[in-house]
Amino acid sequence: MQDDEGGSPHPLPGMIAGNLGDPxxxxxxxxxxxxxxxxxxxxxxxxxxxxxxxxxxxxxxxxxxxxxxxxxxxxxxxxxxxxxxxxxxxxxxxxxxxxxxxxxxxxxxxxxxxxxxxxxxxxxxxxxxxxxxxxxxxxxxxxxxxxxxxxxxxxxxxxxxxxxxxxxxxxxxxxxxxxxxxxxxxxxxYRHLYEVVANCESLDRLIAQGWFPFVEILHKEFGGILGLHEGGLDLTNFETEIVASFDQKRLDHMLSRWFAKPHFAAKEALLREGVEAFALGRPITAIKILVTEIEGILNVAYRAHTGRAGKTKTLLAFAIESAEKRTGGPGTLFLTAEFNRYLLNYMFASYDPENLTEGAVSRHLVGHGDAGSASYTMVKALQVILTLDQLAFYT
Structure with missing residues (x-):
């Protein structure tokens, strides 16, 4: 296998590669x-x-x-x-x-x-x-x-x-x-994955619970989420197991991935504080810090690319476009079109103070102080971390 850099593949120096036989x-x-x-x-x-x-x-x-x-x-x-x-x-x-x-x-x-x-x-x-x-x-x-x-x-x-x-x-x-x-x-x-995201009703039910086929969990925990989701079963116990799987080593690995990107490195102190709060079991602090930094990170990247700042929808569109340029277009495992739906319908859902979404910790609910206290859970904090991690792959 090769990484995503470079063009035509060649055998690595010092390694043997060849066809198994003649045509x-x-x-x-x-x-x-x-x-x-x-x-x-x-x-x-x-x-x-x-x-x-x-x-x-x-x-x-x-x-x-x-x-x-x-x-x-x-x-x-x-x-x-x-x-x-x-x-x-x-x-x-x-x-x-x-x-x-x-x-x-x-x-x-x-x-x-x-x-x-x-x-x-x-x-x-x-x-x-x-x-x-x-x-x-x-x-x-x-x-x-x-x-x-x-x-x-x-x-x-x-x-x-x-x-x-x-x-x-x-x-x-x-x-x-x-x-x-x-x-x-x-x-x-990945037929099973594409079948789920192609079903808008199924995808929206998954998104409503804050979950998505994030890259970090795609080959690990997401299979369990998908099985319970398709069976209409409660995710609570499995969500607890997922949170527990994000130990310090795994979090540090994610942070190293983030800070390799200049726009994440510019927010290093804040991001470390938020992730540390999660590791210490303090979801309120983690969410309050991290969910409001998503736009800031994207704006750093957007300014570097265009020389100017952008509004929320412009920044989200920029993230999706960046991912598709990296992978060669939509339809890859990055699921860019579907993640855009996740961002717009969940993490950056429209804010209506007269019709609040119970249990959600969207950027606008948290920023306006209208997210209910019971919404600040370790599961929701992890979902914010995974959202940031997804954007680290995209931008």
């Missing part, structure tokens, strides 16, 4: 230009799909995958082989401009372009809990030419995905193709 070579293959989008009689117009990515959860996948499989099967019969691509986890087909094609069947080395939640040294083990986001899937030991055409069929977490670029421009954009593979991988690997 199967086909000669004199047909010059495929794409897949038909609809049926048509001879002489009629037909739309051709030249570049696409689709999962087995979407209509049309099975027809496309079967067509690609039949094409490869026909080519393999010419070389006296019988290849059923559905039997493999990762199938990579590269069609060259000289009408040859190379087929890798679970033999091409793969890497993931990831944003990590901690510093990672070269050659050290990386665990699922270390991954904040997956932005691209790559084949670092396969050479791709600008005039090549590429197709990939993969299986992950009980689902399939198909991506292809038949390169109609003659200038293959492998960076775009790798990002598309990363998107498809995320859709399969």
């Amino acid at each position: 199967i070579r086909f000669e004199e293959v047909e010059d495929i230009i794409g897949f038909s989008a609809s049926a048509a009689m001879e002489g009629q117009d037909v739309k051709i799909i030249t570049c696409w990515g689709i999962t087995s959860d979407e209509p049309g996948f099975h027809r496309l995958a079967e067509s690609a499989g039949n094409m490869i099967r026909a080519w393999s019969e010419r070389v006296q082989m019988a290849i059923d691509v559905s039997s493999y986890k990762t199938v990579l087909l590269v069609i060259r401009p000289d009408k040859t094609a190379d087929l890798w069947l679970d033999t091409a080395a793969m890497s993931m372009n990831c944003i990590t939640t901690r510093n990672v040294e070269a050659g050290t083990a990386v665990f699922l809990s270390d991954i904040g986001d997956v932005t691209a899937m790559q084949f670092p030991c396969v050479e791709f030419g600008k005039q090549d055409k590429v197709l990939c069929l993969m299986r992950e977490a009980w689902g399939f995905a198909l991506a292809f670029d038949m390169n109609p421009s003659g200038q293959l954009d492998m960076n775009a193709f790798e990002r598309e593979l990363g998107r498809l991988y995320r859709q399969l690997k």
